[in-house]
Structures are given as structure tokens and as C-alpha cells.
Amino acid sequence: MSFLSLLIYVVAKALHSQYILSVSFARIVSIVFIYAGVLSSQAFFVQTIGQGIGIYSGLFEVSSISLFIDTVIFFIGALILVSWPSISKTQLLENNLISLPTPPKTDLQTIKLNNAGEYSLIVLFSAIGASLLVSSGDLISMYLSIELQSFGVYILSTIFRDSESSTFAGLKYFLLGGLSSCIILLGSVILYSYTGLTNFESIYSLVAISDGELVSHGLSLGFILIIVGFLFKIGAAPLHNWSPDVYEDTPTIVTIWLTIMPKISIIIFLLELFSQIDIIGNNVSMAEQIVFLDTIKENSSIFISFSEIKEIVSLTYNLIPEKIIGENTGYIVKNLLLISSLLSLIIGTIVGLAQTKLKRLLTYSTISHVGFILLALAINSEQSIDSLIFYIVQYTITNLNTFLIILGFGYLLKNIILIKNSGFLALGETGTERDIKEIDELKGQFFSNPLLSLSLTICLFSMAGVPPLMGFFGKQFVLYSAIQSGYYFMSIVGIIVSVISASYYLKIIKVLHSSKEETNSQNSGICDSFNNGYATKITNFHSFLISGLTLSILIFILKPSIFLNSTQLLSLSLFCY
Numbered sequence: 001m002s003f004l005s006l007l008i009y010v011v012a013k014a015l016h017s018q019y020i021l022s023v024s025f026a027r028i029v030s031i032v033f034i035y036a037g038v039l040s041s042q043a044f045f046v047q048t049i050g051q052g053i054g055i056y057s058g059l060f061e062v063s064s065i066s067l068f069i070d071t072v073i074f075f076i077g078a079l080i081l082v083s084w085p086s087i088s089k090t091q092l093l094e095n096n097l098i099s100l101p102t103p104p105k106t107d108l109q110t111i112k113l114n115n116a117g118e119y120s121l122i123v124l125f126s127a128i129g130a131s132l133l134v135s136s137g138d139l140i141s142m143y144l145s146i147e148l149q150s151f152g153v154y155i156l157s158t159i160f161r162d163s164e165s166s167t168f169a170g171l172k173y174f175l176l177g178g179l180s181s182c183i184i185l186l187g188s189v190i191l192y193s194y195t196g197l198t199n200f201e202s203i204y205s206l207v208a209i210s211d212g213e214l215v216s217h218g219l220s221l222g223f224i225l226i227i228v229g230f231l232f233k234i235g236a237a238p239l240h241n242w243s244p245d246v247y248e249d250t251p252t253i254v255t256i257w258l259t260i261m262p263k264i265s266i267i268i269f270l271l272e273l274f275s276q277i278d279i280i281g282n283n284v285s286m287a288e289q290i291v292f293l294d295t296i297k298e299n300s301s302i303f304i305s306f307s308e309i310k311e312i313v314s315l316t317y318n319l320i321p322e323k324i325i326g327e328n329t330g331y332i333v334k335n336l337l338l339i340s341s342l343l344s345l346i347i348g349t350i351v352g353l354a355q356t357k358l359k360r361l362l363t364y365s366t367i368s369h370v371g372f373i374l375l376a377l378a379i380n381s382e383q384s385i386d387s388l389i390f391y392i393v394q395y396t397i398t399n400l401n402t403f404l405i406i407l408g409f410g411y412l413l414k415n416i417i418l419i420k421n422s423g424f425l426a427l428g429e430t431g432t433e434r435d436i437k438e439i440d441e442l443k444g445q446f447f448s449n450p451l452l453s454l455s456l457t458i459c460l461f462s463m464a465g466v467p468p469l470m471g472f473f474g475k476q477f478v479l480y481s482a483i484q485s486g487y488y489f490m491s492i493v494g495i496i497v498s499v500i501s502a503s504y505y506l507k508i509i510k511v512l513h514s515s516k517e518e519t520n521s522q523n524s525g526i527c528d529s530f531n532n533g534y535a536t537k538i539t540n541f542h543s544f545l546i547s548g549l550t551l552s553i554l555i556f557i558l559k560p561s562i563f564l565n566s567t568q569l570l571s572l573s574l575f576c577y
Contacts, residue, residue: 033078060137079400083542130149140198147181157258172245190221191219234263236370259362264392274377277329342493349501352365381485394563399463401459405456409452458550464502465498465502466502
């Protein structure tokens with residue numbers, strides 16, 4: 001469905017009339033996303049799927065979790081697209097900005113409508129790549145999917161070509177993202193060179209029966225490089241340096257997509273990948289150790305103590321594979337994820353305290369959330385997987401609603417038709433004029449927009465982990481699974497950073513509810529903007545969307561079993577140990 005829609009959209013974009021607004025294409029693509037999401041959700045009723053069905057000769061594997069994430073991707077993509085601000089021809093006519101049947105051709109009075117058409121096309125490409133990545137069952141399909149998604153994101157970062165900051169952010173993202181893609185490709189090449197295989201199931205089988213030290217080292221190196229490349233793309237510490245600059249300099253409508261979609265698809269792919277690596281690696285290692293020790297005991301005429309066995313093992317180190325002693329692929333990858341989780345929690349919290357710019361602060365908040373997600377991924381128990389899926393759901397809802405509210409504040413506070421070069425210029429040519437940059441720009445908004453400010457307050461409290469909101473239970477489940485698995489140090493660090501990070505969320509809330517007297521003079525001309533011409537407003541659907549997401553956070557307080565039972569059943573259906 002998505003591929004067919006993409007082809008139709010490309011043709012329609014090339015043939016559309018000049019009187020059709022580009023925002024109409026965004027609405028059409030959102031309908032396509034909703035229909036594709038419904039089709040993905042209907043596949044849950046197919047009982048033969050189970051833990052996965054290989055399609056296209058094993059290039060892709062459809063499972064319960066891939067269908068669930070596909071549904072989330074398509075529905076979230078539709079919600080983001082319908083929030084795009086619109087400028088209708090009728091409204092432009094009412095303000096004498098254009099005339100029919102032909103628009104003005106002079107250079108002094110030109111109208112540049114928003115880039116909704118191009119945005120929706122690129123989002124469609126990126127969403128297809130994210131959907132394919134989640135279902136990837138082969139090294140080839142994995143790399144092609146991540147590149148399809150990544151190139152869409154690169155273009156989104158520079159979609160507003162007249163903005164110098166947006167262009168710089170996109171160029172930086174492209175160069176560093178290309179480096180991470182090279183690392184992923186190098187890891188894939190190493191896996192293929194040591195195994196001669198590209199299918200993940202075949203590689204897992206080879207890991208289970210392989211006894212060669214060289215093969216073990218090659219597989220470990222390949223998987224580590226792939227995971228490092230993916231950690232870079234989700235902005236996990238210490239590979240996060242690009243994300244604050246990129247998220248800050250790109251328009252908010254683009255930042256929404258950057259902070260949600262790539263992270264969801266990549267984290268779920270890492271979940272499926274690491275679960276298989278950890279299970280095979282640990283089980284094989286333990287089994288081989290048992291066989292090896294039983295052989296020693298059977299060939300011994302007297303009782304041998306455990307210390308003596310350790311001595312024998314150390315003397316015969318060169319005669320057995322290294323993974324028997326504990327240095328297996330799963331063990332190394334687990335430690336890599338734990339280190340990245342620890343650094344993400346600390347850096348995302350400590351550095352975020354010093355931020356005064358809104359989107360930069362939320363970027364470090366996202367890095368901190370990635371730390372919790374990686375902690376649950378590294379534990380890799382039945383309980384941690386359940387908490388991971390729930391954390392992704394609540395993170396998606398809360399983060400989406402937060403950025404939509406910030407986007408709405410930008411429309412309301414900076415909603416001015418600019419006069420440039422004696423002609424009319426629709427606000428948003430560079431994409432950043434509407435953005436809320438500084439936290440102080442939100443000062444006193446509770447008195448002007450109480451409902452919007454209240455929704456943002458609820459979202460920030462949830463991100464801070466204030467009970468009984470969704471964010472609190474998400475962090476609680478992750479930390480509880482860490483304690484149950486013996487990760488006491490990581491649990492203590494998670495609790496400390498949660499308390500500390502609450503301070504910069506409270507800083508935003510304090511500014512929202514501050515006195516209106518000291519409101520930034522930058523917003524003083526809002527009322528006069530309507531005298532200059534038409535200015536875009538927050539759309540009705542945008543308002544309904546914000547209210548719906550806010551109510552979903554509040555409904556969790558009354559009926560938490562709706563989310564908890566769903567995520568638990570999903571984790572049990574796919575990851576049964």
C-alpha cells in the first residue's frame with residue numbers, strides 16, 4: 001500500500017494544478033498512512049504469524065512486533081502531517097494577496113506557500129524505510145532500509161533551503177550520518193566475510209554451532225560495528241554530539257519527525273537483533289562449559305575441586321574457544337549497551353541543566369530517555385522487554401504531544417505576515433520564523449493560552465516521571481526490571497538522574513506560569529499582525545490532536561490496564577524464553 005501510494009503521489013505531484021495547495025497533498029498522504037496502519041493492525045488476527053514469517057526469500061520477516069511498530073509509524077506519521085499549518089486560497093484572496101485566475105507575476109508581490117507538499121513526499125519515503133527496517137531479516141534489506149530512512153531525514157533537515165541554519169544542520173547531519181552508515185556497512189561486510197551469509201537466521205544458526213575462535217571474533221566485531229552505527233543514528237551518548245545542533249537548527253515541524261520515527265524503528269530492530277544474539281551466545285557458552293567440565297570429570301580418577309578445574313581451564317586456554325570462558329558476542333554487546341545507557345543518562349541530565357534554548361533542552365531530555373531504553377534493552381529479560389515496549393509507547397505519545405504544543409505556540413506567538421522587499425512573504429519561508437527558540441519566549445502563556453499551557457505542563461510532568469502519569473510508570477518498570485536482574489548501580493543512577501532532570505522540566509513550567517508583565521517584547525506586535533494580512537493559525541485538527549494526546553496521558557491514570565496488558569501480551573507473544 002505504501003509503495004503504491006508513493007508512486008501515485010510522485011505522478012500527482014508532477015501533474016497537479018497550480019491552484020491546488022501543497023498542503024492538500026499532506027492531507028492525502030496522512031489518509032494513506034491511516035489506511036496502511038489499519039491494514040497492519042488487521043494482520044494481528046492472523047494466527048500463523050507467531051514469532052515471524054519470512055517473506056521475499058528471507059529479506060524481510062513479519063512478526064507481531066513488526067506489525068505493531070508499523071501501525072505506530074503509520075498512525076504517528078499521519079498525525080504529524082495533518083498538523084501542518086495551511087494557507088487557503090480564499091484567505092489569501094480576502095487579504096488581497098493574490099488574485100484569480102492568475103497569481104501575481106511581479107517580483108515585488110510574491111507568495112511563497114509552505115513546503116507541505118515536499119515535506120509529505122519525503123516523510124512518505126522515510127516512513128517506508130522505517131517500516132522496512134523493522135521487518136528486515138537480511139543484511140542487505142537492513143542496510144537499504146536504514147539508508148532509505150536516513151536519506152529522507154537528511155532531506156527533511158534541509159527542506160527549508162532559504163534558512164542558513166537549517167542548511168547547516170542538514171549538512172552536518174548528512175556528513176556524520178554518512179559516517180555511521182559506513183560503520184554499519186563495514187560491520188555487515190565483516191559478517192559476510194566470516195560467514196558467507198547475509199540472512200540473520202542463517203547467521204544465528206552459524207553462531208550456535210560454531211567452535212572456531214576466528215569466526216567468533218569476526219562475528220563479535222561485525223555485530224559491534226553495526227550496533228555502534230545504529231547508536232549513532234539514535235543519538236545515544238557518547239555519539240550524541242550532532243543531535244543538539246541538528247534538532248535546534250531544524251524547524252519544529254521537522255524536529256517532531258527526527259525525534260520519534262528514526263528512534264522507534266532502530267530501537268525495535270536492535271531489540272530483535274540483540275535478543276537473538278544474547279540468547280544464542282549465552283546458551284551456547286554455558287552448554288559448552290558444561291560439556292567441557294563433564295569431560296574433565298569423567299577422565300579424572302580422583303575428585304577435582306572447583307579451583308583445580310579453573311586451573312585446568314586456564315592451562316588449556318589455547319585449546320578451547322574464547323567464548324567458552326565468557327567473552328561471547330552477547331556479553332560484549334550487553335556491556336556496550338550498558339555503557340551507552342550510563343553515559344546517555346548522565347550527559348542527557350547534567351548538560352540539560354545548563355540549557356536556555358527550548359529545543360536544545362528537549363534534545364538532551366531525549367538523550368536521557370534513550371538511556372532508559374538502552375538499559376531495558378541491555379537487560380534483555382522478559383520483564384525488561386515488556387518495560388521497553390511500554391516505554392517506547394509512552395515516550396512516543398508524550399514527545400509527540402510536547403512538540404505539537406510547542407509548534408502551536410510558535411504559530412500563535414509569531415504568526416505574522418512579513419513585508420519584505422515591498423512585497424508579501426508568507427511566514428515560514430525559511431521554516432524557523434515560527435519556532436520557539438528561547439524558553440523565556442513562553443513566559444506568561446498560561447494567562448493567554450491556559451489550555452495549551454496546561455497540556456504542555458502535563459506532558460512535562462510525565463517526562464519528568466511525576467506519578468501517576470505514564471512517564472512515571474515507564475521509568476518505574478525499567479528500574480524495577482534492572483533491580484530484579486541485579487543491575488543495582490544502574491538503578492541508582494537512573495533514580496538520581498530522574499530526580500535531577502525534573503528540575504529543567506520545572507524550569508519550563510515556571511516560565512509558563514510566570515507573570516505576563518515581563519513577556520518578551522518580541523511578541524508585542526501579535527495583535528497588529530492581522531492588520532498586515534492573513535497569518536496562519538493553529539488548525540482545528542491540530543487542536544483536537546493535542547487534546548486527544550493529552551487525554552490519553554490522563555486516561556492512563558484511570559485505566560492503566562489498556563496500555564500495560566497490550567505491551568505485556570506483545571512481549572510475551574514474541575520473546576518467549
